[in-house]
Amino acid sequence: MANEALKQEIQSALRNTTLSRTLGKFCETYPEKRLKSYAGVNFEETRDSIREVKGYAAEHIDEMIEKFTKNCTARGGHVFHATSTEEAMEYVRNLVREKGVKTIVKSKSMASEELHMNKVLGDDGVLVQETDLGEFIIALEGNTPVHMVMPALHLNKEQVADLFTDYTKEKNEPIIAEEVKTARKVMREKFTHADMGVSGANVAVAETGTVFTMTNEGNGRMVGTLPKIHLYVFGIEKFVNSLSDARYIFKALPRNGTGQRLTTYLSLYTGATEVCLDKDTDEKGPKEFYCVILDDPGRREILADEDFREVYDCIRCGACLDVCPAFALLGGHVYGSKVYTGGIGTILSHFLVSEERAEQIQNICLQCGRCKEVCGGGLHIPEMIMKLRERSTEKHQNPTYKFALDAVSDRKLFHSMLRIASIAQPAFMKPGQPMMRHLPMFLSGLSEGRSLPKIAQVPFRDIFPTIPQNVENPKGKIAIFTGCLLDFVYVDTATAIIKDLNSIGYVVDMPMGQSCCGAPATYMGDRKNATVTAKLNVDAMSAENYDYIVSACPTCTHQLREYQEFLKDDPEYYEKAKALGEKAYDFCKLFHMLGGLSDEGDGKEMNITYHDSCHLKRSMGVYEEQRELLTHTKGVHLTEMKESDVCCGFGGTYSIKFPEVATPILAKKIEHIKETGADTVAVDCPGCMMQISGGLDARGLDVDVKHTAVIIAEKRGLM
């Protein structure tokens, strides 16, 4: 069971209707808005350039710090290199004291939040004012940001009006345009009277000593223009070498952040710019300009860790949050950090804020991989979260999970358990029902919002020898890897694969020593059991005896391809695992590749919609082949559903660990299916099939869910 406190926070977030409405709406419209903003700009090339320039800076970090210090100082700035958050805060504290600063205006600076700057200076009697509207609102609420770019999305205009009324002691109406005017009026006073401005940098350029800040509201410019003292606080990850290098980041940052081609303001400060020193005499002179470079052990740990070094490439755009199905439901508070949220927040929190908290929140990730597609720095966020999970499991594995995963890794024991379960299950099924709709006691979460399929009375491994395969002059021999669901639940899908492949001239064999692919152990961070299973299946599948290995579960296919990674330290197994991985294909890709595309079909009307499996689309890049196979089939009409490639909420063990998150994700998927009016949902993943058919059944909806292999076999009259 996931941490109870986290569960409660999840429930609390799910109850916040404003959050679900505004964040849900934003996340729904974000992908299209983002895509539109990239018109004429090649995103892939831009992010490759970002990785290149940030990678260079990471490799030369000490040189970056030295050059920036020299160049900023030469232009009248003062630079302090802090090797810990404590050292950085002490420097700021002394500076504030020495200069007699009483009031500070801040534009967003995540690094300063790591220092707890507002609290420390506040305790010293300094008034620190957040000036970004969202940050100002949550400061009044006494809360933390719910989103890195839009921190106050959890509050509605009525709640904001109440907060403003309390603060201004004047009645504020819940009208957004009026609330914005109130903020302008209140903040204008703060800007014009502040002794010091504090800014965060989006980028720092070593060769010129320049810091960049981008904002939409204009508060960043006020902070940098009005007070006589200006302080920047930023981490070492903000460095690039040259001014030209910085351009790539600002191509992606606004587009990824808010779907804008450029924010309203992009300001570059190089040293001490002019300020007005006395407004009555109009005396002018250079401002006092300070930069604190935060180079704490957490940041150095990231750079030294091969598995996490690419975190340095993060541009803090927040795109990983905006496409995350779990984040869209929960917002940022459940991530617990006052600074970083979402997928990247989980990783940053581990290094920069709290390892303990990161250990819990890494579980929120569905591993759907959507974040990786849009990440401005090209970070492999899901893989890094998996690494965190592995490291956490190595330290203290949940005993219940360990028992379960040990059992799954023992093929004979696991298969015996499944056979026993197929006998015991009628106790939980009503006569005539095809699915289990309610499970008792602690298993009740499993059937929340969905029914469960029944375990087949006869597993596919027992059916397989009885399937006639009359293939004349076979073109080749293929081994089927069924995985648990095709072997023990969806035996018809496995049968369809044999029929389909036979129909294009291939004989199929089923190596009987195969077992679970090991994905459950992998996704629960149990590398030991995952490796045991990898070896078992590498031996069992004997890839050298076959032309191809076919699987109809993209998670299994992906896992088969990953075995070499688990076995990289074992030369003998590594070579065999590599050979297996190279021959492993998902059904639709292989069938299409081997000439399975045909206009055959019974011509009977079948209105389908298609749901993309996360692994098939994002890990293997397969999304066109199955659509082509289906739409060429006579009688089949495809209507695309909204967000067809958004996770259905299954996520392997995720739907068991977090049914409260998986259920609303599934509910949204069901709504999108209903909107198409389709009579059948085509899928290529048995996990998605289980999740979606369960959701449809629980709602009493008469919509079939079928694997592409089954549709093809049925429409071509093969079974």
Add this chain to the structure above:
Amino acid sequence: MGAADVMYERFDKNLQAVNGNSWLATVPEAADIIVNAFKENGIPDTCLCETPLLKEMGLKKALEDAGITVYTDHIRLHSETAKGGICETQCGIADLGSVLQLGDDVDARLVAGMSEYYIGIVRLSTIVDDYDAMFDQLCAMEELPTFVGFITGPSRTADIECVSTVGVHGPLKLSILVVADV
């Protein structure tokens, strides 16, 4: 349509897309356009950062003749209350509808950032094609000015319920007068 006109059309279209507007005018036409814009928007007073180009336009006199109070010094003081703000900007980007401020002059930054209605003035000849061209230009400078500021439309926020609203801390309205010098 000549290349310069095409450049202006692009600049104007992209500026409109971010809630700004622009005019293309010769130096003698400029003052009337700006006076009318301020009159239409009920701007009673403005800060004005004089430059040779703005002096040539006769802007100060034209605004004062129209009954608008004009501040050309003590900008820090007057920008706290003046509704309008006018200054010259150093270049622009057609593809984004952006103008850029390059230099140390704090008054110009105050005027562009604090007014409710900001009018920027840019020479058409200084507008470059796109973002990359502007970066190339900045990178080619022998020394980067202490301040470089891209301005793309009026200030905006979507921090309350994701509803896009203009004019949080900076200008509520932004216009750019493009001087037809090519």
